[in-house]
Amino acid sequence: MTEPSLFTPEILAAAQRAAMPDFTRWREMVRATGGCAQPIRLQGHRITFDSGLEVLDVYRTRDEPTGYLLTSCGNRRASRCPACSEVYRDDTYHLILSGLRGGKGVPEDVSAHPRVFATFTAPSFGAVHSSRQKDGKVMPCRPRRDGPVCEHGRPEACGVRHGDDDGQVGQPICVDCYDYAGAVLWNAHAGELWRRFTQALPATFARHLGVSRAALRRQLRLSYAKVAEYQARGLVHFHAVIRLDGPDGPAGSPPGWATVPVLQDAIRETAGSVMVSAPGFLGRWGTQLDVDPIYVADSLDHLGDLRVAGYIAKYATKGAESAGTVDRPIRQLGDVARLKVTEHARRMIYTCFGLATDPAYAEVPLRHWAHMLGYRGHFSTKSRHFSTTLGALRQVRADHQADKARERRGLPEPGDKQTVTVGQWRFAGAGLRHGEHLWVEMIRNQVATARQIERERRRNQAD
Ligand SMILES: [Zn+2]
Numbered sequence: 001m002t003e004p005s006l007f008t009p010e011i012l013a014a015a016q017r018a019a020m021p022d023f024t025r026w027r028e029m030v031r032a033t034g035g036c037a038q039p040i041r042l043q044g045h046r047i048t049f050d051s052g053l054e055v056l057d058v059y060r061t062r063d064e065p066t067g068y069l070l071t072s073c074g075n076r077r078a079s080r081c082p083a084c085s086e087v088y089r090d091d092t093y094h095l096i097l098s099g100l101r102g103g104k105g106v107p108e109d110v111s112a113h114p115r116v117f118a119t120f121t122a123p124s125f126g127a128v129h130s131s132r133q134k135d136g137k138v139m140p141c142r143p144r145r146d147g148p149v150c151e152h153g154r155p156e157a158c159g160v161r162h163g164d165d166d167g168q169v170g171q172p173i174c175v176d177c178y179d180y181a182g183a184v185l186w187n188a189h190a191g192e193l194w195r196r197f198t199q200a201l202p203a204t205f206a207r208h209l210g211v212s213r214a215a216l217r218r219q220l221r222l223s224y225a226k227v228a229e230y231q232a233r234g235l236v237h238f239h240a241v242i243r244l245d246g247p248d249g250p251a252g253s254p255p256g257w258a259t260v261p262v263l264q265d266a267i268r269e270t271a272g273s274v275m276v277s278a279p280g281f282l283g284r285w286g287t288q289l290d291v292d293p294i295y296v297a298d299s300l301d302h303l304g305d306l307r308v309a310g311y312i313a314k315y316a317t318k319g320a321e322s323a324g325t326v327d328r329p330i331r332q333l334g335d336v337a338r339l340k341v342t343e344h345a346r347r348m349i350y351t352c353f354g355l356a357t358d359p360a361y362a363e364v365p366l367r368h369w370a371h372m373l374g375y376r377g378h379f380s381t382k383s384r385h386f387s388t389t390l391g392a393l394r395q396v397r398a399d400h401q402a403d404k405a406r407e408r409r410g411l412p413e414p415g416d417k418q419t420v421t422v423g424q425w426r427f428a429g430a431g432l433r434h435g436e437h438l439w440v441e442m443i444r445n446q447v448a449t450a451r452q453i454e455r456e457r458r459r460n461q462a463d
């Protein structure tokens, strides 16, 4: 009888990877990507000249022990790449926070502008199981004394106490009563409904003031940042920060009459009136609409700027997978039966494929977005003047990385000298190879811990 090995095949593969001659350099590159789970391998070269066309530096992947350079995938979804989604979440957090507190090019006075955190919900397309909690106790799902049954002979009541993580939550009480066509058409039009809302909101202000849109724009501007979130029932919600600025954006104060209650009323009125339609379908927001003021500091009974920035950043890294579906496109109808999704999500996906064949919905790209349960909008969007951009935050990081790389290679600082860099790159593959998973996971944890320590340190300094 042979002794069972202490080492799993995964550990043996990791040990083999570590024995390869390029390992040290490879590990350095993985560290530079932050522990990206699906890094991209590039081959090529980069030449840096000064203004007199004198060559300052030549970098060739051919000279690397690995033969390639790794770059991070940059995916925002935690389900695809934990490392890159962490970076995305951080950037989104700072983007939102600078729109609430100032900083990163936004004046600090912006914190005095009226602003709210609003949640726009979807209407109901049929009863679903839900986790109902009251005073910290889980309550029965849908208690009914009279024990009614629907036309399909199924009970309309449910006495089960579902916890938050119960897989039943969000699933219909009766799949035949549930309006699947309505649900996917709502998702498909939610982005357009939001767009109409953002256009109609200034019109609401103008109407109440009795001025034209152009006259309004001379004293007031609206800024927003919004993010989509999938609910367990497979419908999208939008969470948004909506802010009032002066005519020049965040730098100018809005007029005195523009207060938080005025903004709250205008949002409610506008949300109640906008709609979008398709054959046999009329899309409006659900009746539940929360519009809360955002305070400068968080407290137990106040929603503060840090918490709002945290919420939006968290939602921004999630996708439709939180509604029990898959995070990539579905090529063929035949694949749907085999997908690892909830039965509810599967029915929504089938409904997307089904409606896509109906000429009435030829304009609605349901098939392509079936994996998103019909939603085709962006996960996070913001108006131009809200704050800084993700691109600007990425540039700061890229510059920092370039500085570090220059130091490592012992190159002088460019100083005032104008330099020109030309490069030529080709895609040489993506993802991890044999024995690399364990190392990448370990490096990602190290990077995350280092970041956590850095955050703690900064917090202690601030106190
Ligand atoms: Zn990545």
Ligand SMILES: [Zn+2]
Pocket (backbone or CB within 6 Å): 128, 129, 130, 141, 142, 158, 159, 160, 162, 168
């Ligand atoms: Zn139930």
Ligand SMILES: [Zn+2]
Pocket (backbone or CB within 6 Å): 150, 151, 152, 153, 154, 174, 175, 176, 177
């Ligand atoms: Zn039924």
